[in-house]
Amino acid sequence: MSRKLFHYGAVASLIALILLTLLWELWLAPLRPGGSLMALKAVVLLAPLMGILKERVYTYQWSSMFILAFFMEGVMRTWADHGLSHWLAAGEIALTTLFFVCVLGFVRSFRQAA
Numbered sequence: 001m002s003r004k005l006f007h008y009g010a011v012a013s014l015i016a017l018i019l020l021t022l023l024w025e026l027w028l029a030p031l032r033p034g035g036s037l038m039a040l041k042a043v044v045l046l047a048p049l050m051g052i053l054k055e056r057v058y059t060y061q062w063s064s065m066f067i068l069a070f071f072m073e074g075v076m077r078t079w080a081d082h083g084l085s086h087w088l089a090a091g092e093i094a095l096t097t098l099f100f101v102c103v104l105g106f107v108r109s110f111r112q113a114a
Helices: 003-028 037-045 051-054 057-066 068-080 086-111
Strands: none
Touching: 003 037, 003 051, 003 086, 037 068, 051 057, 057 068, 057 086, 068 086
8 A cells, every 4th residue: 555545544533533532522522511621632632743744754653652542542431431422432443543554554664665
């Protein structure tokens, strides 16, 4: 597969995860009515965004480990939450998995080209 395809997949899944996090914690199913401070985790997701957009291999490498914390949160909340929050957590799992696979594919294709 093409390195560009992995790049676009990583960018799209990271931006979708940021949007999902904001919608989830502020409007759709916040922990507290009116929104919660859990929405600040979207700010943490901004940390790798510029490096991913600029195709910096180092950012791809560390973000592959960084995203696992969000995967774990999704697994725990899928198991513990009910209703809409359960399904949003399942979406978080799907997006983090897609991001992880795209990051690994990008780094692998970069190393094969070098």
